[in-house]
Amino acid sequence: MSDRESVLAANRAFYDAFESLDAEKMEAVWLRDPRIICIHPGWRKLSGWGPIMSSWERILGNLFEMKFELGEIEVTISGDLAIVVVEESLIQRGYDGTERSNVLATNVFERVGNGWFMVMHHGSPVLAPPDDEPPLQ
Template sequence: MSNEQNAVLEANQTFYRAFEKKDMEAMEAVCSKGIGSLCIHPGREAIKGWDAIRQSWVKIFKATRYLEIDLEVISVEVSGDLAYVVLVEKVMQVAGSRRLEAKSMATNTFERMAGQWYLVHHHGSPIMG
């Protein structure tokens, strides 16, 4: 695996650590603040622009008492200043008194800006069955 691929995987891990720890400050550090940024939570419509995306994460974090996320990376590709990671997310979430488990296929697209990889697009789709 190339140094670039490793750097993208590290940024991907940073995103999921922030997600799992419900750490908005860490999430802000790895996500692009661009108006063209997109986020598609499993089963939801596309959210465009960092302000709206940030609000969606705040809402998820407030509703969630505990999170565990296991990842299975399928592919990581880098082309110039753009890269993507395709993976399976296995999420265990405790919200209120309910324990929820879900598997999603996810694609995370990163853009390198000023030498650092930022998440510009996150798309999760539920795996049925």
Template sequence: MDENALLAANAVYYQAFAARDLGAMEALWASDGVTCVHPGWPALIGRAPVIASYRDIFRNPSQEAVTAREEKTLIEGGDGRVFCVEEVGGGLLLATNWFRLIDEKWRLLHHQASPLAPPPPAKQEAKRSFH
């Protein structure tokens, strides 16, 4: 499978999140070997806890929208990773979405997002004072 198919699977993740579509989210995840680390949460291991976390997030009326940009991919054999910047409520997170090719479809194995530090300020040229 090519990079475009991997990026399409990644887009499905964010579309399901935006629509709060638990069925679409469930369909994207692999059936076993899944893990997830939401920002500030403990590690979730196993499909049931991971899917339950999305159900709880989708039920939260104050959950901010999540959008992704700056996707970068890495495909090695049957595994594909997408690294991207998520914007949530004006804040930025760095996310990793790890997929595996299962029955010719990219299935999500692991999602992790954590706060992204702001870039350092641009260096200014040293000011010279002449007396």
């Protein structure tokens, strides 16, 4: 399997873990390291294993269902680091009902041994301009 294919598989494993709502599966995709970073849409930056895994437990524990459609996936690999930029269209169902949203995510993976592990996830909500407003150039 090429590096690109391995990185795409690691990225898919992240979304599969998210959709499974299983904290142990989420733990398996992250590098257990104090320098990891996670920025959930609308949250402040979280650093380190403990705060990041606590955030995932909180998020996953408050959902009944999560489904992603991924689009516009771009992969950049440089040595043992890989950056994946991806558009997420997601549907989440929780205590407050069903929500649909679009997020632009940057996922950074580091190769350790033969595997790629997440070291950073940054999600930003996409706020589309109204149909009659042209996009900024």
